[in-house]
Amino acid sequence: MLLSGYTREIFRPECNPSFTSLHCIAHLREDVSEALPYLNAVLGGTQYFVDPPAVMFHHQGKIIRVGAREIAINALKDEEEADRILEWMKNEINQAWKDREGITPCYAGRAKPKLLEILRLLPRTNCGKCGRPTCMAFAALVVEGGRGQEHCPELIEENRLKLSDYLGRFVFD
CATH class of the missing domain: 3.30.310.10 (TATA-Binding Protein)
Structure with a gap:
């Protein structure tokens, strides 16, 4: 021990x-x-x-x-x-x-999605329909796992699929 x-x-x-x-x-x-x-x-x-x-x-x-x-x-x-x-x-x-x-020791933290990669796929209209004042604020929640592509009503289907695929590479608590 x-x-x-x-x-x-x-x-x-x-x-x-x-x-x-x-x-x-x-x-x-x-x-x-x-x-x-x-x-x-x-x-x-x-x-x-x-x-x-x-x-x-x-x-x-x-x-x-x-x-x-x-x-x-x-x-x-x-x-x-x-x-x-x-x-x-x-x-x-x-x-x-x-x-x-x-156990193979690990000297790095778990990878997180990049805010700008998420923002790039969002409509960037700042419509507020997701409950956040801006697409940037929404993207910050996505980075932390608090929101996903399904929470953005203005996201076009092509970008919805791209965002889903991108986020699928990460593990969220």
């Missing part, structure tokens, strides 16, 4: 104390930096950082950042949710480390 435990802090964001969600930082007892490329390979991190080593995940609407000596999680509803996610991450770190001989 690589990671034996942690201590955690739960807090509300200082930038906006009226937020109802909580944040959590777990201070790890051990340095898990050597396990991060294996964890990234297993869970498919959205971003990987080499120096200092860290991997970022999007999981059930939360952003989870695992560094050498800490795990940070945002948008938590309560302390119990923080504990569940921390235990899950601890188990995933330990399992990835245990199985490392059979």
Whole structure:
């Protein structure tokens, strides 16, 4: 076992104390930096950082950042949710480390669609029928997986198919 435990802090964001969600930082007892490329390979991190080593995940609407000596999680509803996610991450770190001989380490984040490639296929009329004020704002949601080609009523069929094909190359949470 690589990671034996942690201590955690739960807090509300200082930038906006009226937020109802909580944040959590777990201070790890051990340095898990050597396990991060294996964890990234297993869970498919959205971003990987080499120096200092860290991997970022999007999981059930939360952003989870695992560094050498800490795990940070945002948008938590309560302390119990923080504990569940921390235990899950601890188990995933330990399992990835245990199985490392059979895992090809990954030092890159998961590829994301390019905003300009999406925008190029949109009608660029800024009609607002998708619920967004501009095609650029709509494209930004598509990049994050929050919208798809079916949410643009003005998209011509040829571009709808091209956008569907393009987005099919990516994995969204």
